[in-house]
Amino acid sequence: MDTRLRERAEEFLKTEDSFRTNAFKIICVMVKLLHKGPKQFVDEMLQSIFFLGRINNPQYTPNDILGDDYEIMMNEKFPGPFESYERKLPKRTPFSCVLDMVASSFGPDEIQQKLSEIATEIGNQDRSLRNTSSKEHKFTSSTICISESEECYYGASMSCKGKIPGQIMIAVSCLHTWHYGVSNAVMTYKPDRNKRNNFDGTMQLPQCVKCQAFNVMSGEEMSPCKSCVDLFGLKTSAQSDKKRWAHGHCAEAESLSKLLYEEEEIEVARVEDEMREQVMAEVTAHLEANLRLSNFDWDSSYYTPQVIVRDDG
Numbered sequence: 001m002d003t004r005l006r007e008r009a010e011e012f013l014k015t016e017d018s019f020r021t022n023a024f025k026i027i028c029v030m031v032k033l034l035h036k037g038p039k040q041f042v043d044e045m046l047q048s049i050f051f052l053g054r055i056n057n058p059q060y061t062p063n064d065i066l067g068d069d070y071e072i073m074m075n076e077k078f079p080g081p082f083e084s085y086e087r088k089l090p091k092r093t094p095f096s097c098v099l100d101m102v103a104s105s106f107g108p109d110e111i112q113q114k115l116s117e118i119a120t121e122i123g124n125q126d127r128s129l130r131n132t133s134s135k136e137h138k139f140t141s142s143t144i145c146i147s148e149s150e151e152c153y154y155g156a157s158m159s160c161k162g163k164i165p166g167q168i169m170i171a172v173s174c175l176h177t178w179h180y181g182v183s184n185a186v187m188t189y190k191p192d193r194n195k196r197n198n199f200d201g202t203m204q205l206p207q208c209v210k211c212q213a214f215n216v217m218s219g220e221e222m223s224p225c226k227s228c229v230d231l232f233g234l235k236t237s238a239q240s241d242k243k244r245w246a247h248g249h250c251a252e253a254e255s256l257s258k259l260l261y262e263e264e265e266i267e268v269a270r271v272e273d274e275m276r277e278q279v280m281a282e283v284t285a286h287l288e289a290n291l292r293l294s295n296f297d298w299d300s301s302y303y304t305p306q307v308i309v310r311d312d313g
Contacts, residue, residue, distance in 0.1 A: 036105035044305035045097035050085035055294035095159035145251035155255025171287040181268030186248035204233040
């Protein structure tokens with residue numbers, strides 16, 4: 001019995017060390033990129049990480065992640081995340097902010113390599129931790145996707161660990177972040193992965209739209225999972241993984257959403273407004289239930305990243 005309790009305690013410490021360590025690592029990565037890209041992506045990522053720390057069990061405060069001195073410095077530069085993480089919901093998970101920072105700072109031929117380098121840096125084990133693994137809370141996405149028609153649009157899979165955080169962020173994305181076409185497709189399926197009755201927003205992408213996922217670490221091409229086949233009519237190979245991720249978890253959703261926002265001439269099927277409102281109400285109710293389970297006192301608003309204009313000098 002003592003051995004089992006000790007093993008559970010060690011696993012607990014491993015998990016929490018990885019949250020604090022890897023949250024700090026990815027923040028440092030973004031700070032290094034500040035001289036190249038927009039500051040609002042750092043602001044947005046901080047709020048997303050702080051929120052995930054707030055709903056984690058046990059909770060993590062910004063001070064737990066940053067420490068006293070670094071918290072003071074970051075609070076001076078990015079006050080919004082510190083003021084809002086206990087009340088407002090982020091619109092995206094952390095690696096989506098990293099992806100946009102990289103995409104805005106590097107050329108098309110450099111983006112995938114840079115993301116791979118960042119994911120490798122975050123995933124490397126911190127030798128100062130006792131036999132710990134950094135795989136529990138990585139804050140990096142396992143896949144990215146490039147959707148292309150006239151231009152290329154990058155998306156990342158959900159970079160948060162756990163069933164409830166994942167469901168929260170997929171619901172947020174459906175309600176407030178993604179293009180309505182992607183949102184309708186994802187909301188066609190309930191969180192239990194069963195299809196809704198009397199609501200079908202799934203789409204069949206036109207041939208002009210190409211959609212290719214890649215492993216972040218290796219750069220290897222990946223076939224769509226069965227859920228993305230359900231949602232977007234993507235073709236998968238006979239040899240592909242038969243995994244069915246939660247609908248909306250994969251990088252295809254974010255990249256296709258960006259494409260549809262920008263290339264408005266690409267049409268997606270409309271659904272009946274009254275039925276969509278009903279489904280959105282159901283998604284909202286499920287979101288609120290998960291927030292209550294997480295003891296999060298939501299003020300019903302979403303965080304808008306601040307465009308920082310302060311002169312650092």
